[in-house]
Amino acid sequence: MIKTYIQREHYLSRIEPFFGKDVIKVITGQRRVGKSYLLFQIMDMVKRLGPKDACIVYINKELHEFDAINDYRGLLEYIAGKSKGAKKCFVFIDEIQEIAQFEKALRSLQARGGCDIYCTGSNAELLSGELAGRLSGRYIEIKVFGLSYPEFLRFHKLEDSGDSFLKYVKYGGLPYLVNLKLEDDIAYEYLRTIYGTILLKDIVARHGVRNVNFLERLAEFLADNTGSLVSAKRISDFLKSQKTNISPNVVLNYLSLLASAFLIFKVPRADVAGRKIFEIGEKYYFEDLGIRHAIIGYRHNDINKILENLVFIHLKMSGYKVNVGKLGDREIDFVCEKAGERLYVQAAYLLKDEATRSREFGNLLAIKDNYPKMVVSMDEAAGGGVKGIEHVNIRKFLLQPR
Secondary structure, X not given: OOOOOOOOHHHHHHHHHHOOOOOEEEEEOOOOOOHHHHXXXXXXXHHHHOOOOOEEEEEEOOXXXXXXXXXXXXXXXXXXXXXXXXXXXXXXXXXXXXXXXXXXXXXXXXHHOXXXXXXXXXXXXXXXXXXXXXXXXXXXXXXXXXXXXXXXXXXXXXXXXXXXXXXXXXXXXXXXXXXXXXXXXXHHHHHHHHHHHHHHHHHHHHHXXXXXXXXXXXXXXXXXOOOOOEOHHHHHHHXXXXXXXXXXXXXXXXXXXXXXXXXXXXXXXXXXXXXXXEEEEEEEEEOOHHHHHHHHOOOHHHHHHHHHHHHHHHHHHOOOEEEEEEEXXXXXXXXXXXXXXXXXXXXXXXXXXXXXXXXXXXHHHOOOOOOOEEEEEOOOOOOOEXXXXXXXXXXXXXXXXX
């Protein structure tokens, strides 16, 4: 199988320490973020580093030639037939959630030995329940996102500039866009198709959702309220005002389905001082801004919401656990934790007046610890800061690994 691709070194470097090891590598992420092409890159790694007589078995449940593999028995039979006589077999399974009881096959293959297993999935529930219990301690998850800003520049052969940044803001980071003109009518037509596939295949068909109209309206509501504090009750009350009676419990269920397909992230509020997680009121951000714009359109008046979403995704790409912070009556946009360290981030469009500067820096100054704190904005002259709190331009923030 010959595929051309641009390497995504960040993910390969995370996988390489486990290459050839008796640990199942589970690659998760939204549809079309590049999981399949990451498998191709790992296959080429096998050809470079693996045993010369290694057997490679590739299964892609999105291709019709693999339709006969419906359950774990069919999966085991197919792999056994392809790997017969091989001492070492590298198994690659794309969209494994389409195979019923796949976890039984993975456990069997791992127990038998001789297989290095890599699989992808487009559902956050892939590693819950049965699989997590049966394979506890015997798998790792690699979460794949769309392109970061540096990757976007590299893929599209662009230099960092205001125009390049605007393209990233408008069209997002799905890798296939490199094959299309970055123009509204072309890019958004493609992105609407991906959005429809996520909704219909990963949510409606998979979970038997009946009220598709409400699901679409809920996604529109979240797109329009990106970065705003919302709750199931607030959404339910809004719908009642629109003559649609949906209970908060149903809203919660549909929100979880949107999140399970990696379309959105739910970000709970946490008390900065006591680290208590609040049960009511959270924010939602989109995994890909291009898809968010495909749902309700790109509107420059939403730039504050858009930049906040952009900062959030960069922090997630960097491996942080992220909460919305609450300190008394103050809100901290992002409280980030990684490897026992903390980072506090405020996101703003422009610090255009003293009142805005006072609010953004003041919220961070109220936190009485010594962890790093920064305000990220689009101000070209960003730099320096206030009392040890950095002021960073958004493009510089996105270009630097955290």
